[in-house]
Amino acid sequence: MLRVSLRNLLVNKLRLFLTVTAVTVGVTFVSGTFVLSDTMLKAFDQLYAGLTSGTDVVVKSEAAYDADIAVTGGQVRPMDDTIVATVGEVPGVAVAEGGVTGFALVLDQQGEAIQPGGAPTFGTSITVDRRLAGAATFRAGRAPSGPHEMVLDARTVEKGGYALGDPVDVVLQDGPRTFRLVGVVGFGETDSLLGATLSGFDLATAQRVLGKEGVVDEVDVMAADGIDAEELRDRVAQVLPAGIEALTGAQVAEDGTQAVRDSMGIFTTIMLVFAGVSVLVGSFVIWNTFNVLVAQRRREVALLRAVGATRRQVLTGVLAEAAVIGLVAGGTGLVLGVGLAAGIRSLLDVIGVEIPTTSPAIEPRTVVAALAVGLIVTMVAAIAPAWAATRVAPMEALRNAVPAGGGVGRGRLVAGWVVTGTGLAALAGCAVVGDQRWGTVLATATTFVGLVLAGPTLARGMARLADHGPRGGGWRMAARNVARSSRRSAASALALTIGLTVVAAVAVTATSLKASVSDAVSGGNRSDLILEPAGAGLGVSPSVARLLRQREDVADVVELRETAAQVDGHASLVTAMDTAGLDRVIDLGVESGSLDDLAPGSLLVGTTAADDLGVGVGDTVTVTFPETGDTDLTVVGTFGRGSLIRASYVMTLPDFSANVTSQLDGAILVNSTPGTDPGRAKAAIGAALDDYPNVTVNDPADITRKAQQSVDQLLGIVTAMLLLAVVVAILGIVNTLVLSVVERTRELGLLRAVGGTRRQVRTVVRRESVLISLLGALTGIVLGTVAGIALSRALVEEGVTTLAVPTLTLVVYLVVAAAVGVLAAIGPARRASRVDVLRAITTE
Amino acid sequence: MASHRAPVTPPTTAGVESGDDVAGEYAACARHAVKVYGAGDTEVRALDDVTLELPPGQFTAIMGPSGSGKSTLMHCLAGLDTLTSGQALIGGTDLASLSDRERTILRRDRLGFVFQAFNLLPTLTAEENITLPADLAGRTADPEWLATVVSALDIADRLHHRPSELSGGQQQRVAVGRALISRPEVVFADEPTGALDSRASTELLRFLRSVVDDLHQTVVMVTHDPGAAAYADRVVFLADGAVVVELLDPTRERILDIMGRLDD
């Protein structure tokens, strides 16, 4: 039997290729994701191990909890710098040096900010004892000393076009300053830390310019000869006050890697979701292909059964074929995945995220996952068709059986409509009730299952609609073919449905998000200008707000800062704002209590968050800051319109400063003096902020546009990823068409004999393909739109407050799907038009 | 049964009038037709210098032993296959002068076909199968003519059935209907009764006869059944790719007689 299976596989190489590809795409995603994240973790392991190799013990404040490092910058409470001396006196300590880290934005020689996408721009103190620096070494020059010297990482030096001795402009928390470049730092072979820019100063200078006078963020300790790191850590811990901890260098390296692992986790999850979609689509293609293969081979199977093959042998035969396809797909996907990982790494490099170099990490887990996904998906998808093959009666070998689509049981259809109806009703329910993420996903999946069951009816309905085309146009014959093999047509269409459902849902959600942004700006904003850090920068120096307040043409300046914190145990983002002028720059939509009561010791809570926590005006909530721990604040009001500033909690700046070290502003909302021309004010303020090239001055329209651009970018990336799933679906359609053309050789020959031109034959196949594509696209777009609406309603808290359906985009998807149908049909149609008329009509 | 009509003028199709022949003397014609399959050792001369004229309005049967070239002759005359040398003409049109597309359109507009089996598209109803050539041409079949054909075929009540719901005899009659729908210059039938039982065969043959007598069509039928051939006006006998004998106004006995002699 195995030999028969293998030979079957090789008979049609095109079909083999299409089938394998269907699974390979998903496997490529899976293995690519694993290889990429493993490689990056390995690289960071090595990097952190190198950086901390000279440090035996690190002393720093304990964090109240592990907050999102992307929001807090990893800042822990600074310690009084007398701690350095205290630690230095512990027996066994060879060297103990304090260190600080903070915001420092380097400008290039043209005065533009050097701000790599997404990566931080930090300033830090440089250790005096180079042994503490581990793998961070001077590639050129020397350590900085005194208030006028600095060092930079090799990458920033290269980007800024600097040479040793050059003056370098740096924007700091309290404004711009100029230093002389005296050294270039490298990290082993790597030029930068994940693309971050690093400005190094001596400790005293760093403390002053980074806003950390008299304090240190950490103490780095080197043990005397013969003292073990753990031993020393325990000794140091004895002398530390409460809230301050001692860790070994290895632990710190591990924590660093863990942080990278956590941020990789999100990326990995997203990639695996894409992989999941592709795998699902691929499994449909496989299922369909095997169904057709079994249908076409009924006579062959019957013959095998007639000459004595058992059911089990037939089953094993088909499954063996599936297994070979699965393994080939798994292997190919593994190899392509390694390539994909390399591709994404170089892409990250291009956008400025430098990843330390190391060889690709192919863990056994990745190999197993790739092969298992390939094998299991293929085998599972082939089980039903294989089972159907065992049901072939030996008698069929003798009859002149025409492979037919086979009837669809009434039970299945009824079940299909019931499940589809239930799913859609549930989706509608989710949309009405709102806030139902998992409900939405579940209802969408349910509806899809219903569509799978009811698919053949849908295909026939579609065919009935198309049955009335113009004469000779081929619509009728195409429609009849779709109706005849309605199961097969539905299965190929449904593969497309999956991709388009997700694409449409994402499009609806993204459009709603965009509409929400402009609604929030037009509805909630009262300011003339909003100043923000450019790109993904950490923040705006508070000196900018000071500068603005001195200006004649500015009436209101409201600073806004935010940090990660827990409110009554729930992780959230908390916002702090100037109370003076607050209601003149933004309409928070206060629903209860009063904005006037907002003072230190109190806060405002968004209505949704208030409902979730079950608190109202007068209640007390506990805000846990990562640096300082618990603070109790009284709720003095609730508001409904925080989406403009992404705020669920608004507190005062004094409370914020008491608990957060960073003094950087997340945004500054500005009102110009009445009578000032807004356009002129914008230009004037922009000019006044020449020294702060990282600050952008935006009017409300700019804010809307920027937010919408970033949504569009995200939408573009997601759509591009999902297109791969759509490509798989198209391969499935090609596969189905090729197989059905082969199956219909005689019919096509007859058509040619009685006067159908080659072009007409091609048209019939093309129309069939278009019908299948449209069926998939229509169901996908409808389901995706409904799901997108429900999803938007579930993301109200994330700022999706307005619902918008991108009708034009959806129509474009539909047109593209039809075009795709035409493309998919090119090969099969050509094949169909080349049937040998005589062979088709002569009876043996 | 069928209404009496004047002989129809064939629709004109792009084609080349062949030199010295006057169109209209015959419906179809083969001249020194040679068809060779394969080459060298495996060479088969399926047709070996066949010259044959088929006058309009006549029912011609082609007989001969298996492998004598009957189907090949028919395929070449009907523009389904090309000759190695010699001429095949429909009306005045030399098939060799036509492109594949022109030949296809000629088949659609000027010829009719009935094959031994698998004549109908399973997805189309009987009526749709009948009107298929007209549909392919983007035309509506002449409703009067359609009614005439349908009533002659005696399948009026089965028109909206799919082929799988029709008996073998009904299927072949639908096929004849399809062959007649464009009022072709010649209807070619390759063993149309081959897959039918004797009652259905008889009905079909009677019908073909009436197609010639009442509808004034030209029919060429390949058969190896002497009883079937007896319905024709003329029987042409092939052997080893050549015409050996012709018989006018055949009877079953005379056909059997000739077949007997050919076998020797």
Ligand SMILES: Nc1ncnc2c1ncn2[C@@H]1O[C@H](COP(=O)(O)OP(=O)(O)O)[C@@H](O)[C@H]1O
């Ligand atoms: N496509 C082909 N290739 C090679 N030989 C063929 C082909 N078609 C027919 N022949 C040969 O040509 C001869 C005539 O065949 P055919 O016209 O089918 O005979 P008939 O219909 O009288 O039984 C036979 O010897 C047959 O084997």
Ligand SMILES: [Mg+2]
């Ligand atoms: Mg024959």
